[in-house]
Amino acid sequence: MLLLFYSMICSFICYKLAEKNNRNKLLWAISGFVFSFISIIALAVIGSAGTETDRQIIEMTKAKFIDLYSHNEEKAKENLLIFRVYLKLQNGEPVSLEQLNLSVMSLQSIAK
Structure with missing residues (x-):
């Protein structure tokens, strides 16, 4: 149960970061749910998609x-x-x- 809650929080954080960085929100939310904190780090490192x-x-x-x-x-x-x-x-x-x-x-x- 705790793992599910943790995955949902990571999914939400990825969704918000993707929205801020002009990236695919749904894809990153799913990635955040499956890969948790690794996705948050990856999204923070790659940054914004906009030039x-x-x-x-x-x-x-x-x-x-x-x-x-x-x-x-x-x-x-x-x-x-x-x-x-x-x-x-x-x-x-x-x-x-x-x-x-x-x-x-x-x-x-x-x-x-």
Whole structure:
């Protein structure tokens, strides 16, 4: 029972580290559950997946998202994905480039 609890804690820590480091959260959570503390160390050592170019792309995509959202706010609130991304950005939470791109595409289709 104690081992299960320990594995769950390691899984949660890996999930949060992966989220912070722009890595696959589910994969690292599973790894944390199976390999426990070894996964935490590995994730801490490899660090963030983002390069400076990646960060610039994300910032440009965020700006595009916010611009599209502000021009289509009423319709955008009806789309759960778009609204969740908007709330994450407002709260300063990390948003993956994939989520941003999907939201931008959805906003572009709403704007038409």
